[in-house]
Every structure is written in C-alpha cells, then in structure tokens.
Amino acid sequence: MPRPAKFDRETAIGNAVQLFWQRGFSATSMKDLELALNMRPGSIYASFGSKEQLFGMALESYAEASLARLTEQVANKPSAIQALAGYLRGMADEQAEIPPAQACMLVKTLLELGHHASELGARAEALLQRMEATFADILQRDGIPRASAQRIASRLQVGIMGLRSYFQRDIGAAQKADLANALADDLLFWTQTYR
Amino acid sequence: MPRPAKFDRETAIGNAVQLFWQRGFSATSMKDLELALNMRPGSIYASFGSKEQLFGMALESYAEASLARLTEQVANKPSAIQALAGYLRGMADEQAEIPPAQACMLVKTLLELGHHASELGARAEALLQRMEATFADILQRDGIPRASAQRIASRLQVGIMGLRSYFQRDIGAAQKADLANALADDLLFWTQTYR
DNA sequence: GTTGTTTTTGAGTGGTCGTTCAATTATTAT
DNA sequence: ATAATAATTGAACGACCACTCAAAAACAAC
Numbered sequence: 001m002p003r004p005a006k007f008d009r010e011t012a013i014g015n016a017v018q019l020f021w022q023r024g025f026s027a028t029s030m031k032d033l034e035l036a037l038n039m040r041p042g043s044i045y046a047s048f049g050s051k052e053q054l055f056g057m058a059l060e061s062y063a064e065a066s067l068a069r070l071t072e073q074v075a076n077k078p079s080a081i082q083a084l085a086g087y088l089r090g091m092a093d094e095q096a097e098i099p100p101a102q103a104c105m106l107v108k109t110l111l112e113l114g115h116h117a118s119e120l121g122a123r124a125e126a127l128l129q130r131m132e133a134t135f136a137d138i139l140q141r142d143g144i145p146r147a148s149a150q151r152i153a154s155r156l157q158v159g160i161m162g163l164r165s166y167f168q169r170d171i172g173a174a175q176k177a178d179l180a181n182a183l184a185d186d187l188l189f190w191t192q193t194y195r
Numbered sequence: 196m197p198r199p200a201k202f203d204r205e206t207a208i209g210n211a212v213q214l215f216w217q218r219g220f221s222a223t224s225m226k227d228l229e230l231a232l233n234m235r236p237g238s239i240y241a242s243f244g245s246k247e248q249l250f251g252m253a254l255e256s257y258a259e260a261s262l263a264r265l266t267e268q269v270a271n272k273p274s275a276i277q278a279l280a281g282y283l284r285g286m287a288d289e290q291a292e293i294p295p296a297q298a299c300m301l302v303k304t305l306l307e308l309g310h311h312a313s314e315l316g317a318r319a320e321a322l323l324q325r326m327e328a329t330f331a332d333i334l335q336r337d338g339i340p341r342a343s344a345q346r347i348a349s350r351l352q353v354g355i356m357g358l359r360s361y362f363q364r365d366i367g368a369a370q371k372a373d374l375a376n377a378l379a380d381d382l383l384f385w386t387q388t389y390r
Numbered sequence: 391g392t393t394g395t396t397t398t399t400g401a402g403t404g405g406t407c408g409t410t411c412a413a414t415t416a417t418t419a420t
Numbered sequence: 421a422t423a424a425t426a427a428t429t430g431a432a433c434g435a436c437c438a439c440t441c442a443a444a445a446a447c448a449a450c
Contacts, residue, residue, distance in 0.1 A: 006416085006427075024307055026221040030408055040429050041409070047427090051408065103306050107360055111303045112219055115365050125364050154361075154370070155377050162357025165302055166349075169320050170310050175349070182350050186381065198396045198447045225438055235399050236439070242397095246438065 009047070012037045017058040021105040024112050025055050025120065055120060062105045063127040070134060080141045081191050084156075085184040091163060092173070092180040102167035104160070106131075132157045144191060152190045159183045204242070207232045211253040216300040219307050220250050220315065250315060257300045258322040265329060275336045276386050279351075280379040286358060287368070287375040297362035299355070301326075327352045339386060347385045354378045 015036045019028050030041060030051060037044065048054040070087060077083035094102070106124045113121030135153035140146060163183055167176060210231045214223050225236060225246060232239065243249040265282060272278035289297070301319045308316030330348035335341060358378055362371060 022309075024221070026219070027307070029406080031406085042411075042430075043428055045409065108306045110363050111298050111306055111360060112222070114217075114363065128364065151373070151377075154374060158357040158361045158374055158378070159354070160357070161360045162353040162355070165306060165356045165360060166353045168305050168309065169323065178346070179349060179353055182346075183353070189384070197394090198398090198445085201397080201446085224436080226436085237400075237441075238398055240439065 007037070007039060007043070007047075012039070012047075013054075013057055013061050016054055017062050017105070020055055020058045021062065021108070024108055025052075026112065052120065056123060059105065059109060059120065059123060059127065063130070066104075066106075067131065067134060070131070074138050080138045081144075081188065084135070084138055085187055088160070088163075088184040088187060089177075089180050091160075091167075092176040103164050107161050107165065128157070139191070142191075152187070155190060156187060159186065202232070202234060202238070202242075207234070207242075208249075208252055208256050211249055212257050212300070215250055215253045216257065216303070219303055220247075221307065247315065251318060254300065254304060254315065254318060254322065258325070261299075261301075262326065262329060265326070269333055275333045276383065279330070279333055280382055283355070283358075283379040283382060284372075284375050286355075286362075287371040297359055299359050302356050302360065323352070334386070337386075347382070350385060351382060354381065 016033060019032055019036045023032070028051075030044070033039075033044060033051070033054070034041060039047070044054070048057065073087045073090070074080055074083040077086075106128050109124035110121055110128065113124070115121045115125040132153050135156050136146075136149045139149035139152055144152070160183070163179060166179065211228065214227055214231045218227070223246075225239070228234075228239060228246070228249070229236060234242075239249070243252065268282045268285070269275055269278040272281075301323050304319035305316055305323065308319070310316045310320040327348050330351050331341075331344045334344035334347055339347070355378070358374060361374065
C-alpha cells in the first residue's frame, strides 16, 4: 500500500558526494543540497536524517569507492608492488574526473573538521587508516615483512595525501604526471631498501 | 589630538591566525573573533575591513613567519641540504606548538577555498609557490642545477604537505619523528640521484 | 577645562543557516 | 472507486551569520 520513493538513493548520495567533496561540510548549505539532489528539505531529512548524517553517508560512499578502485587495480596482477606503482601513476590522469576537486575528500574532511572535535573528522581519520592498512596488506602480498610493509604504507599515504593536495594547486598536466611518477619511483625504492 | 588605538595590531592578528588556522575560514565566526581579539565588531571592521580581509592578513602573517623560520634555520649552515634535512626532522617536534593544528594553514586554506573560486585560495596558492621557490633557491645554493632544484623542490613540497596533513591524524610522537626522518632521507636521496 | 579628533561601543540590520511539521500528493491494495 | 499508507511539499521557526552606524568615550593639544 505504501507510496514508493521516487528518488534513487544511490544517485542522490552520489550527488551529495560531489557537492561535499568540492565545497566541504561547512560551506555546503542545505539550499545547495536541495538543488543538487532535487529534493525538498522535508524529504532530505526524512531520508537521511540531517546534514551531518548525509555527509557521513557521502564520506562512507566516497571511501568505499576509493577502496574498491584500489583493490581492483591491484587484483590479479603478478606483482602487487608494480600494480601499486601503476595505481600511483594513474593518479595524474584523474584530472579529467567529474569534479574539479583533486584532493582526497577524506583529507579535506580531516583538515576541515579535525579528528578530536568532530565525529565526522574522526570517521574520516578511521577511513584513512583503513586505506593505509590496505596498502600494507598489498605490500605483504609481495613478501614484504609486516613491520616494513606498515612503515612503507605510512610513507605511501603521506605521499598520496601530499600529491593530491598539491594537485589542488594550479599546475599543468605534465607536472602532475611527473610528480605522480616520482612518487611511484619512491615506492619502488622503498620496497627495495626496506625489505 | 587623535585618540590612539588601545589594541596591539600584531598580537590581534596573531590571535586571528591561531583561530583561523585551527578552524578554517568558514567555521570561524565573527563572534569567535570578537572573543579572541577582545574587540567589538565595529572596531574589527574599522581596523581590518572585513572577515575576509582579516583572514588575508592572518594568512600573510602565517606565511611570513613560516618563511622566516625556514630561512633562519638554513642561514649560515655549511651544507644547505643538510640544514634543509634538519628543518624537516624538526617538523615532528612542532607537535608541542601552541595550537593543536599541525597541518599547514596554507594547505588547509587551499583545500577549503580552492584556488579558482576564491581570492583567498588563490593567495594561499601563491604563498605556497613562494615557499617552493625558496626551497629551490636553497638547493641551488649547494650547487644543484636549476632544473633539478625545482623538481626536487616540488617533490619536497608534496612531501611536506603530506607530512603535515598526516600529522593531523591521531598518531604518536614516535611515528611522527619516524616519518619526518624518512622524508629527510628521501630529500638526501633525491639530491644525490638528481644531481 | 575646553575643543578637536579618533576609537570604541553594542544594539540593530537584513539575510541565511539547519531544521520542523501539518498539509498535500501519489501510489498500492482492496 | 475507495481506503490505507507513505513520500513529498514548502511555509515557517528560532538561531546565528557577517556587518553597520549613531552615540558615547578616550585621549591630545591648547
């Protein structure tokens, strides 16, 4: 007997991701969201609870997609490390992606909200941690011992956070590719010296 | 004949830096500033023009201090590269600094505002560029050719941006020191291979 | 003490914020 | 058709936003 929802939940959250990713939490207003989701305030609150909860779902969705992209790129490759290096090199090409926000949404959230004062910031930090753990897993798959893998994973995440933040600057595609390649080279170097 | 201003301009801007650095532009309200500067709205607007202009001054002040700290640490050292490495290693110790905001204010601003849509974001980007140019200058002082110095400077800034963003996470002092040392080692390695 | 100049004050501006909820609309089951 | 149920609407809410300005206060010069 009930009336079915006319909007698609996944695409709605997808649109929310785009908005929140670009503008951040504070600078995104409910007005903006109403426009982007094509929903009126009542519907948004009935469906997602609050702006904060919606942001949480967007964050989770973003992280899930990022993690999926990573594991997919590494799956079934002979050398996990080489695959990881390829993943890094590919970061420069994401410039043509949908939103003109190159920086990681998790990092943007962590820097905007902080992990101590904000539930959302803490969740962003946890998701970053999960990413890093995945890097470590991948490295161990190539025989790198656990402790070394974790160290390299940390350095890798530092590099990625820096790289994508740097991409927020106004620089050319050539320099982007150059820096992404440089980070990939660093990774290969670390795996050799740390082993 | 005029009545002199009773507040100290520099300390006022210093307090503004602290607030803006921690909370960012959007999340800092005029109420917050009134409290931190111990000034009433009318005085703030008479002295600094607007919230945006005040943020601009705070940004400039922050960048100037950062640049001064860098050049001072490198001045009169036999090896500029070694001094630069020391500067990097010292980053882990800044955890005990006044505000619990480890990430660079310029990066936070760039990520929050973006360089395209915001005058403030564009200024943050310009100041980051100035930092990078200074890194390149320092490297050239040790005989590294111009092109290589610029490349290394870019990689260095990527590393620093990542490192300080990573420091925003909830990690121990030991890991901070470890990662700062790792970046310093990377710098030394780059200067050897790129020469 | 008086005058001249400037700073400081703080109540008040219109606007926007996130959020709510009674009314309306749309769909399904009978 | 009708009834039952749920999704959608949008006007309205109090709170807070950045900001203004006329009045009051504080100093310097005489």
